[in-house]
Structures are given as C-alpha cells and as structure tokens.
Amino acid sequence: MPMVVNCAVYENGRRVADLTLDELKDRPRKPGSFVWVGLHEPDEETLSTVQQAFNLHPLAVEDAHRAHQRPKLEQYGDDIFLVLRTAHLGKDNKRELGETHVFAGRGYVVTVRHGASSSYALVRARCEAAPALLKHGEDYVLYSIIDFVIDNYMPLAECLEDAATQVEEQVLSQTAGRETVAQVYRLKKEIMEVRRSVVPVIDMAARLMRPDNPLVDPNIRPYFRDVQDHAIRVVENLDNVRDLLTAAVDAGFAYLSMTQNDVMRRLGAWAAILAVPTAIAGIYGMNFEVMPELRMTFGYPTVVATILVICVVLYRMFRKRGWL
Amino acid sequence: MPMVVNCAVYENGRRVADLTLDELKDRPRKPGSFVWVGLHEPDEETLSTVQQAFNLHPLAVEDAHRAHQRPKLEQYGDDIFLVLRTAHLGKDNKRELGETHVFAGRGYVVTVRHGASSSYALVRARCEAAPALLKHGEDYVLYSIIDFVIDNYMPLAECLEDAATQVEEQVLSQTAGRETVAQVYRLKKEIMEVRRSVVPVIDMAARLMRPDNPLVDPNIRPYFRDVQDHAIRVVENLDNVRDLLTAAVDAGFAYLSMTQNDVMRRLGAWAAILAVPTAIAGIYGMNFEVMPELRMTFGYPTVVATILVICVVLYRMFRKRGWL
Amino acid sequence: MPMVVNCAVYENGRRVADLTLDELKDRPRKPGSFVWVGLHEPDEETLSTVQQAFNLHPLAVEDAHRAHQRPKLEQYGDDIFLVLRTAHLGKDNKRELGETHVFAGRGYVVTVRHGASSSYALVRARCEAAPALLKHGEDYVLYSIIDFVIDNYMPLAECLEDAATQVEEQVLSQTAGRETVAQVYRLKKEIMEVRRSVVPVIDMAARLMRPDNPLVDPNIRPYFRDVQDHAIRVVENLDNVRDLLTAAVDAGFAYLSMTQNDVMRRLGAWAAILAVPTAIAGIYGMNFEVMPELRMTFGYPTVVATILVICVVLYRMFRKRGWL
Amino acid sequence: MPMVVNCAVYENGRRVADLTLDELKDRPRKPGSFVWVGLHEPDEETLSTVQQAFNLHPLAVEDAHRAHQRPKLEQYGDDIFLVLRTAHLGKDNKRELGETHVFAGRGYVVTVRHGASSSYALVRARCEAAPALLKHGEDYVLYSIIDFVIDNYMPLAECLEDAATQVEEQVLSQTAGRETVAQVYRLKKEIMEVRRSVVPVIDMAARLMRPDNPLVDPNIRPYFRDVQDHAIRVVENLDNVRDLLTAAVDAGFAYLSMTQNDVMRRLGAWAAILAVPTAIAGIYGMNFEVMPELRMTFGYPTVVATILVICVVLYRMFRKRGWL
Amino acid sequence: MPMVVNCAVYENGRRVADLTLDELKDRPRKPGSFVWVGLHEPDEETLSTVQQAFNLHPLAVEDAHRAHQRPKLEQYGDDIFLVLRTAHLGKDNKRELGETHVFAGRGYVVTVRHGASSSYALVRARCEAAPALLKHGEDYVLYSIIDFVIDNYMPLAECLEDAATQVEEQVLSQTAGRETVAQVYRLKKEIMEVRRSVVPVIDMAARLMRPDNPLVDPNIRPYFRDVQDHAIRVVENLDNVRDLLTAAVDAGFAYLSMTQNDVMRRLGAWAAILAVPTAIAGIYGMNFEVMPELRMTFGYPTVVATILVICVVLYRMFRKRGWL
Numbered sequence A, B, C, D, E: 001m002p003m004v005v006n007c008a009v010y011e012n013g014r015r016v017a018d019l020t021l022d023e024l025k026d027r028p029r030k031p032g033s034f035v036w037v038g039l040h041e042p043d044e045e046t047l048s049t050v051q052q053a054f055n056l057h058p059l060a061v062e063d064a065h066r067a068h069q070r071p072k073l074e075q076y077g078d079d080i081f082l083v084l085r086t087a088h089l090g091k092d093n094k095r096e097l098g099e100t101h102v103f104a105g106r107g108y109v110v111t112v113r114h115g116a117s118s119s120y121a122l123v124r125a126r127c128e129a130a131p132a133l134l135k136h137g138e139d140y141v142l143y144s145i146i147d148f149v150i151d152n153y154m155p156l157a158e159c160l161e162d163a164a165t166q167v168e169e170q171v172l173s174q175t176a177g178r179e180t181v182a183q184v185y186r187l188k189k190e191i192m193e194v195r196r197s198v199v200p201v202i203d204m205a206a207r208l209m210r211p212d213n214p215l216v217d218p219n220i221r222p223y224f225r226d227v228q229d230h231a232i233r234v235v236e237n238l239d240n241v242r243d244l245l246t247a248a249v250d251a252g253f254a255y256l257s258m259t260q261n262d263v264m265r266r267l268g269a270w271a272a273i274l275a276v277p278t279a280i281a282g283i284y285g286m287n288f289e290v291m292p293e294l295r296m297t298f299g300y301p302t303v304v305a306t307i308l309v310i311c312v313v314l315y316r317m318f319r320k321r322g323w324l
C-alpha cells in the first residue's frame, strides 16, 4: 500500500482535481473548496511536506510520527488534531486495534493510518456519492471518518459479546474448566482495552458539537451527536459484556465451590462408613487366647450383620443429611 | 395489529377528526390544534409518509427504523425525538422489555411501538377523558406517554422484588442450592437490564422540565417532575433489590461455607476416633509368637475397655471443642 | 386517634383560635397569621377539604393519599410539599419507620402522618412555649417539624450501633456463629433502609436554606443548616456502623477460616500419626508361614517400640511445624 | 485545670491586658484590638457569660455545650464557629482524639477544649513571640490554632504507619496469626476515625481562603492554603497506610491459604501412601485355609518388597508433582 | 555535586552571563531577560540568599527546606511554587523516586533537587540549543523542566509493565508460587506510589494552561497541554498495569484453587478406593472359629477377585465423574 493513498480537491461537494503532495503548497484556495489527503504510515519526509502545506503545529506532527498515542482531540487555534483508535475484525474474526490520526482545518482534512485499521476509501466513496452532504465541507468529512471508525466497533463488540456468551454457557452448563479461566482473563483484558479506545470519542464528539467550535457548522452538529450516541452504545455494550462476565464468573465459582465440596464430602462420608467394618473386624482379628465371641457358633454372622446394620444406618443418615 | 393504530386531530383538548396518513400532509394547521399518530412496527413506506408530513430529521427516522436503540432524548431545533424502553408483564408474570420511539413538535406527536410493549390506546382514552388537561396540547400528550411507560415499570420492579425475596428466604432457611445460584445470576442480569432502561428517563424528564425547553409550558413542568420522581422510585426499588440480593448471596455463602466445614470436620472427627480401635486392634492382631498380653485371661476385655475409654474421651473432647 | 389531630390559628407566635376543617375556607387571612393543621392517616374527603382550603396542587395531594413515597421536597410556586420518612423506637427498642407529608405555604402548614411515626403534639407544645421564635411564622414551624424528625433518628442510629457492637464483640471473642450471619444480614438491610430515609433530608435542608427560597426568612436559615448538620451526623453514624460491620465480618471470616483450617489440620495430623501403627501392625498381622521376625523373642516389643518412636517423632515434628 | 485558661486583650500584635470573664462585656473596643479567650470544658454559666460578651449565636453555643460534634465550619453573619477534632499522642504513644470548638469574629477569638486535646498555651506563646504576624489580628490567631491542630496529626499518622508496617512485616515473614487479624481490624477502624476527623479541615481551609470571607485578610490566605496542604498530606498518609494494610492483608491471606493447602495436601499424600501397606497387609492377614502365597518361602519378603516399591514410587510421584 | 549547580542570565533565548549567588541581588533586570538557577540539596544559607534575591514567599521556602512534600502547584501573586516527584531508573533498572522544587516568576526560575533525581543539565542544554523557543522566557523553561520530569516516568512505567507481564506469564503458565505473592504485593505498592507522584501533574498543567495565568503566554499553552497529555498517558499505563495485575491475580487464584481441589479430590478418591480392600480383608482376617468361607477352596481367589472388581468399578466411576 502506498504512503499517499489519496489526495484530492473538492468543490461544492464534488471532486474536482487530484494532486501530488508537492502540488499541495500551491493549491487553489477558494471558499467552499478543500483538500482531502489520505496517508498510510507515512515516512518523515512525506509528513513534513504535508505539515508545510497546511502549516500543522509541530506538537501535533510529533505525535503523528509515532503511533501508540492515546485517543484525544486537540485544538490549535482553528486547527484540529484527532487521535482515534480503530477497530478491525480480521480473518477468522481476529479482533485487532489500529490507530488513525486526523488533521483538519479550514480547507483541508488529512488522515494518517497506522496498523490494522480499515482503509478510508469506503468513506471517501460514500461522501463522493452524496454531494449534497459533502458540500458542507471539512466538518462533514470529519464526521464521516469518526462515524466509520465507531461503526467498525459494533461488530467487534458483538464478537466480544459472543465470546462472553460462550463463557456464560460453559458456566451455566457447569463445564467450565481451567481453559475458561484463561479465556475470561483474556476477554476482560481485551474489553478494557477496547473500552479505553472508544470512551474518549464520547467526549470528542461533545467538544466538536459545542456552539463555539469554529470548524463545525450548526447543521452538522446533530451528526456528531449521532456519532456520540453510537459511541455510547458501544461502551454500554462493552460494559454489559463485562458485567455479564463478572456475574458469570461469580456463578461459576459458586458452582465449582459447591461441586468440590460435594465431592470431598461424599468421599469423606464413604471413608467414614468404611472405617466402621475396618475397626470392628480389627477387633475380632486380634489374637487373644481368651475371646469368647470367637468360639460362638453364630459369632461371625452376628458380627457381619452388625457391621452391615451400622453401615446401612450410617448410609441412610448421611443420605438424609444430604452428605451422600 | 395494523401498522397505523390511530391518527386523529385534536383541538382544545377534544378529538375533532380522524385522518389517514395520506391526509396528514394537507391537515389543517391552527394554533391549539395537533395531530396524534400511533404506529406499530411500521414499514419504511409508512414511516417515510409520516416523516414528510411532519418534516422529521433523517437521523431520528434512521433510528426509528431499527429497534434496539438506547433510551435517549434528542432535540432537533423545536422537534423532539425520544427513545423509551418499555416494561411489560405478560402471561404468568413473564417479564418483557419493548421499545417505543416518540416524535413530538409543534402540532404533532407520533409514537412508534416495537416488540413487547403495551398499546397506548389506554393513554389516549385517559387523555380524551380529561379535555381540561389535554387542552394543554402536545406536551401533555408527551407527559401522558412517558408517565404510562414509567408506571408500567412499577409492577415489573415488584415482580423482581418478589423473586429476590424468594431467594432471600431460601438463603435464610438454608435451603439454597445449585438452582439458587443460576436464579441469582439471571435476576442480577435482568435487574441490570431494567435499570439501564429506566435510568435515562430521569435525565430526560430533567431536560424536558428545563425553562428553556420550547415545547413544554410552565404549568406542565410539575407533571414531568412527577414522572421523574416515579422513575427515581423505580430505580431505587431496583437498587434495593440488587443490594438485597448481594447481601443475601453473601449470607448464603457464609452459611454454605459454615455447613460444608461443619460436615467435613465431623466426618474427620469420626474418622479420627475410629482410627484408634483400628490401630490398637491391629497391634494385637500381629502374629508374634511371644506376646504376653495375648495369654492373659483378661487381656481381651482390658484392650476392648481401653479402646472404649479412649473413644469416649475423644468423643467428649471433640464435642466440647465443637468439632462434633 | 382522630384523623384531625389539631387545627389552630396562630398570630404573632400565639395560638388565637381553634378551627374545624370546614371553617378553614373562611379563616381570617391577616399578615403574620397562619393555620397549622395536624392530620393522621386522613381519608379522601378530609384531605380534599384541606386541599380546597389551601389550594394544594393535585399532584402533591395524589402523593399524600398513599404512603410509601420516597423522601423529597417539591416546590409548586410558593408552596412546598415535603415527604419525610420518620424514625420511631417502639417498645423493647423495636425500630420502626413511618412517613410524614408536609404541605406548607403562605398562611398554612399541614402535616399528614402515616404508620409508626411519633405525634407532633410535642413539637406544637414546644413551639407554643417559645412565642418569640414561633412569631417567625410558617418557616419556623417547618423547621421545628424537620428538626423533630431528625432528632428521632439519633436514638435509632445509636440502637443500630449497639447491635453492631454486639456483633463486633461476638466476632472478636470468636463466638460468632450461624445466628451472627443472619443478624449481620438483617442489620445491613436495616442500615441501608434508614440511610435511604435520612440522606435526602441533607439536600432538602440545603434547598430550604437557599437565598431564593420565598418561604424561609434569612434569620431562620441557620436553623435549617443546623437540621442539615444533624442529618449529616446521623448519616455519618450509619456509615460508621456499616463500615464497622463490614470490617468485623471480614475479621470474623478470617478467624473462622483460620479455626476451621486448624481443626482439619489437627485431625489430619492425628489420622496420619495413627496410620503408622495400623500399617506396621498390619504387616506383622500377615499369615505367611515364613516370617522370621515373628519367631524372635523380642520381636514384639521391638515393633511396638519402633511404632512408638515413629509416632513420637511425628508428633514432635508436627508440633514444631505448628500442625498440631 | 481551670475552666478559664486564659483571657487577654491584644493590640497591634502585643498582649496589653488580662481580663476576667466578667470584665469582657465592658472591654475597650478599638480597631486593631481583639480578645483571645481560652476555655477548658466550661460549665453552662461560664459559656453563657462569654456568649453574652461576644453575642454568640445560640445554635453555635448549643453545639459547644456538648462535645461529640462532627468537624465543621459555620458562618453566622461575620462570625465563625469551628468544630475541630484534635489528635493527641499520649504516654506510651497512646493515640487519642479530643475536640476543640472555636468562636471567632471581629474583636474576639474563643477556644473551647474538650477531652484529650493538647493545650493551646504553646500556640499563644508562639503568636506572642511573633508580634509582626500577630498584628494581622483574629485571622492569624485562627490560622495558628488550626495549624497547631493539623501539625499534631502528623506524629499520630506516623504512629499508625509504624503499626501498619509491623503488620506488613509479620505478613511478609509469614508469622501473621490470630492476633494480627484483630490488630488489622482495630487499625482499620482507627484510620477511618482519624480520617473522618481530618478530611473536613480541607474544606474548612478552602472556605476560609475564599475572597469573600469577611474575616480573613488577603495576606493571610496563603497561610490557610498551607494548612490545607498539610491536612491533605495527613489524609494521603492515612490513605497510604490503609491501602498498604489492605494489600498486606490480601498477601497474608494468599500465604495462609497456600500454607494451609500445602499442609492438608502433604498429610493427605502421606495418608494415601500409608493406605497401601495397610490394604496389602490386610489381604495377607486374611485367614483363608487355601492361600498359596502364604506357603511360599519368599512370600513374605516379596510382599514387603512390593509394598516398599509401591510406597517409594508413590513418594517420588507425589514429590515430582509437588504434592509432598 | 555542588549545591549551586548552575546560575546564568538569559536574554532573548541566549545565555549572556554566569553569576554567583551573591551577585543575584544586583543582577540587571531588563524585560526579556531572566535568571535560571539550579540548586542541589542546598543548605539553609544558600536557600536564604536565593529567597532574598527573588523575594520568595516564606511558606514556599519552608517547604523547600524539607523534602517529602506532596506534588503541588502554589501561586503567590505572580510567583509560582512547584513541587514535583521525579522518576529515576538507576543501575540494573532500579526504580527510584526523587523530588524537585521549582520557584518561578517574572525574571527567574529556580530548581531545587532532592534525592534520586536526574540532573537538569540536559534540559538546560536542550533549551540553549533552541534559542528561538527559549526566547519565550521563564514559561518555556518551566515547561521544559516539567516535560523532562514526565518523560522520565515513561521508562519507569514500562519497567513496571515488564514486571507485571512476568507475573502474568507465571500465572498463565501456572508456575506462580509464594514468591509471586510477595512480588505482586510490592508491585502494587510501587504502582500506587508512582501514580500518586504523577496524577497531580495533570492538574498542575491544567492550571498553568488557564488563560488567566499571568506567567504563561498563549503560545506556550499547547506545550503545557502536551505535558498534560503525556502525564495522562503515564497514568493510563500505570492503571493498565494495575488492572492487568489484578486480573492476573484473580486468574492465578482460580488456578490455584482448582489445582488444590484437584489434588485433594484425587488423594481422597484413592484413599476411598484403598479403604475397600482394607475393610473386606479385615473381615476375613477375623479369628472366628466358624467362618465357612475360610474353608472354601476358592474362597481366597473369590475375595481377591471381588476386591479387584470393586476397586476397578470405583476407579472407572471416579474417572468418569472427573474425580480422578
């Protein structure tokens, strides 16, 4: 994939020209016109060219050089710098997180993708297919990108929910084992990470919706509120999954503890029953010369019968008390 | 059930005409007059007709197409879009949650029902029976709907409370078992879900009561405060049930743990007592040629007596220490 | 007890007349004069007469018809509606909660008692005994009622503290048992309920103290702050008791777990020691024809001595390791 | 100790006269002059004399009559009423809490000590030794008192930290026992109590620092910030100690649980090993007439060897699995 | 290391002179010029000279005399006093915390280092290498110092993360033991301490960024936001590590508990199986004269076969139930 994925000029909601990065500096600057640049893991030189073209703040560019920033929205005067964590469901439902940085201001939007994030070609295609909306300009593009990012979290959250439901089923059917513990551990860790990626978007959207935001027109504000609503929904789904997992683990532990105690109690009860014949038989296995019982004709059957009676009584007693 | 349940014009608190959806566009628009439309799982065409008639915002209509939105209140200029989760106690006290979307603005109120929600025919009947209040207009209808939705949560919350009280009784009478664990798990999950459905209504009511809300007249504000109060009461009941459940589970675990330890200790104590005759009898069961005790006339009764004494002493000792 | 407990007119801090409910409507309305009505579980008609006399808001009266409201303060214009949960220490220190509703506005104060609440005759007597303060009017009466309600929580909170201290003592003296578990469960539940009854009063007092409150004069504000202070003290005492209970339960569990493990370990150690003579004696109890040891003159004492030595060594070893 | 510890007039930072309580009423009232009265558990009459001299609010005096108030700051017009909980390290590092009430306003500061609190003679001496600061007047005296109170918490917090460190050491060296549980319980309770005594001072200082406070001059504000900073430090130390204690208890439980399981597993493993010779020897102890093995010359050594081999194999197996 | 590490005058971003402390008082005071003093554990006299030169507030200097202050930002008029906790990775990745106090105001910046903190020579070198930025004056120096302090936390946080990952691996590979418990305890304690050191910087940066801060120019504000962002990142990393540790400990306990129960169950099951031959053989080891089975030719093999069958059946049953 090339470093410069796309670089086009838009006027009144329509793509009017494609530029190279070097042409950016001398682009035509008319009101209602803006440039939309898409970069993918750019090198320092590429980023530096873009920085000079749009006069980006050095602190923002410094962050964009390195991935692994936390999600945030920073305003430098009229210019905005956004860091977004992106969700990606890969092959075999492999859940991955990538990162996108967005620079936006009067006349330009620049996206910088890092890692396992989906291409924004689809966003661009959708925008170009709706010129009536794209006419609104940079703020509509910004909305479209964040909307796309948040929409990608939905399937990932559902995928996490499926995994948690599997754990739940294992627990309720009492087939949870060692592997379930590791699975719960990994799921919890992943939910925490995804949550940390989405939560900041709620606040970002709130700040972009504020009336004093210079870049966002009043008629675009409801769109950012919609993004915020979807982000909250993702977070609530994640919280849901986490709570479900916690409750399932609690139930699982209760079952496990009950089962383990059951087993130990039953083994203990059997051992206690078996200790009776052992003890009594031991008595009559002693080699004293004078043991009158040994001489009795019905001594043996009497003792065996006594042992059986004791064992049966104990068995019934244990049974009644729920020990067996 | 038809998709269009009802569609009527009201003037000064009285129903003056019934319309078809197609007549909506050319309805008479006088001050003090409004249309109240009731839909049930409408198809796209129906919703689109209504959208055009009242000029509804596309983002709101997009949400209304699909159920499974989170409860929320969105304002688009003077127009309001409400998503409510509704409670329903079905046959055999089956607890279900449905969803209702409400569009309201100058001159119209539209309700869209999804899933297991109760019909609003009752609300309409009540409103029509009180023209002095219905005269207040759209805001009073809005209040009546939310009030009805919240009132339906009361029996459901009580039903959850009954279920929790059953668990509590099982625990305190020490008859809780494996099934109780699953029951607690399911109850907790359900309480969390119901809570998530009601909590947002508290904030919705607060926002509808605010002085700057264009749609709600000052004399209707106390009614929304009343709705808010009832919503808080439902939430407090749910929190109550949840806390009760948590405390009962803690007590149940304490009992279980005590009982299980009791049983193991008693079995262990009996095993220890029985190990004494086994060991002593084993000694005198040895086949050494020279074992003077075996020759003694009172050897056997002495040993048996000794064993008995030791066992009784141990029994008393264990008893005194509370081990038996 | 009659439904109308009291109904009197006050002027300049002195009781000047007693009225029947029917005379309320045509009562003299002078500045500095007000009516104070005391009701006890009134029927609908009584409440309706009062409502018409003072023009009470229908939503407030609706709440007053039924007990089991949550504690709250609602303002309808210049009129105030208060719901208070009241504490009552009955015979044998039986802890009970009742409910009082208060309507107050220019020229009137109405109290409506439900359930196990103390009579406000005492409050009335105290007010009438201090005309210099009662001269302040309705706000001073309002203060006196809330102050009385909160003061009644103090002995109840102390009673709960005593109960918790008993639990604490049982735990620290290691005599806690099954009954303690149930006791802790019930105490926790009760503390939660009492707490929920008092906490809202803190906010009520804050709202009554606000400068923009039309009914409360500046020189009465410190009195409401005093009520608030006492409510906070009750809540802090309850939190204290709850924390103490939680810590005691933790300590109790630690003790229990230690004790139970001690017992099992000791029983296990004794069983292990006794298994040695059993095993060795078993060997020499075998009936092989060729067993040279059995022929030896000192075979028997040697084996017995060996067994004793092993047992003593094991005993000492276990002792040293703290297993016995 | 007398009830009136001290009662002096200050002018321009210097003590100019000592008064009796009865002279207070007719004291000279010049700007820049104030009276500083120190009381110790005064009776009603004494307090009443002071109340009349400085026109103290009856609600504040009511609180001052009884100790056991919660820490708080109340303003009555220009007059301030402070309740402080005081820390005291007695003999043998005995940790005690007392109470001090402070009345302050234009021209006077009154301190009322209850219980185990240190005398403010030291504060007075320090103030009198720094006339340049004492010249600031009542607010500087107020600061000096609160500063002294907070400074006294430092050694107490360190004393609690030492106690917690002892617990920590016992836990990490695995010598924690029953007494440690009681110690942790008592420490936690004490930390909670001390914390509740200091936390309110943070807010008090904040309120005294506010620009609209009539009694505190701008140049004294940084001093109250300093007091606040020290109070926060005490609270953080206490939180630290509490967290340390919690973590140590967790670690201690983990150790205990591991140790107890170790012991039970080892005893169980030995019992299992010893059950083998018992069972096998039991077989050859049977008295059947036809048991060919008993006739074999090498039957006995073969069986003993077999038993030994099985026991050694089991021992090694258990060892390898970490069961022994 | 000397107490005065550095003391230089800067004009327009360039170092123009080096001073001794005694020359500070009579330094040239031009706009755009400032002095930057670096001290290392100064004695009282040194600090006093500096205090007089820059007119530092006595309360701030009092704090600077002693280390072990909590991180804070205090403003005295236009002058700022900062307490920072500093991170230091020593030899063999030894993690240490030091302390730095910063005084800053119009025309001066003074740093005071205590304990294991890195020298600020590097910061000074970097600033002097960028005169265009250093030209901004005291606020840029302040930023550079805080930035350096926060940057030093990054490797320390990563080091803690590595330690936590090691614990995690031990847990998931089920090799966690007693030493892991102590390690987790120490790591948790350290994370809490580091967290407490960084968290206050978030608020400090926020206060330095506020428009009404007299010392910080608008164009330097984004730099403080950058510092704040990095501080938040450090805190989030620490929270991450802590959550990871908690989850790993939970998983570890689950494993441990499962393993220990497995072992006890298996030992118990074997003991129960072995109790069968012991009991049966005991019966036939009794010495009754009349025991017909003993006379039967196939009595012995029949009994042995019966024992074997019972044992095999039990073994299979236990196996099937997962007890073995």
Ligand SMILES: [Mg+2]
Binding pocket: A063, A069, A070, E229, E230, E233
């Ligand atoms: Mg960052």
Ligand SMILES: [Mg+2]
Binding pocket: A195, A196, A199
């Ligand atoms: Mg987070």
Ligand SMILES: [Mg+2]
Binding pocket: A229, A230, A233, B069, B070
């Ligand atoms: Mg939504």
Ligand SMILES: [Mg+2]
Binding pocket: A232, A233, A234, A236, A237, B069, B070
């Ligand atoms: Mg949602």
Ligand SMILES: [Mg+2]
Binding pocket: A235, A236, A239
């Ligand atoms: Mg959430």
Ligand SMILES: [Mg+2]
Binding pocket: A235, A236, A237, A239, A240, B196
């Ligand atoms: Mg949720």
Ligand SMILES: [Mg+2]
Binding pocket: A233, A236, A237, A240, B070
């Ligand atoms: Mg959701």
Ligand SMILES: [Mg+2]
Binding pocket: B195, B196, B199
């Ligand atoms: Mg929720």
Ligand SMILES: [Mg+2]
Binding pocket: B229, B230, B233, C069, C070
């Ligand atoms: Mg209510």
Ligand SMILES: [Mg+2]
Binding pocket: B232, B233, B234, B236, B237, C069, C070
């Ligand atoms: Mg309620």
Ligand SMILES: [Mg+2]
Binding pocket: B235, B236, B239
């Ligand atoms: Mg709640």
Ligand SMILES: [Mg+2]
Binding pocket: B236, B237, B239, B240, C196
């Ligand atoms: Mg509640």
Ligand SMILES: [Mg+2]
Binding pocket: B233, B236, B237, B240, C070, C196
């Ligand atoms: Mg409630």
Ligand SMILES: [Mg+2]
Binding pocket: none
């Ligand atoms: Mg628990």
Ligand SMILES: [Mg+2]
Binding pocket: C229, C230, C233, D069, D070
């Ligand atoms: Mg108080």
Ligand SMILES: [Mg+2]
Binding pocket: C232, C233, C234, C236, C237, D070
């Ligand atoms: Mg209190």
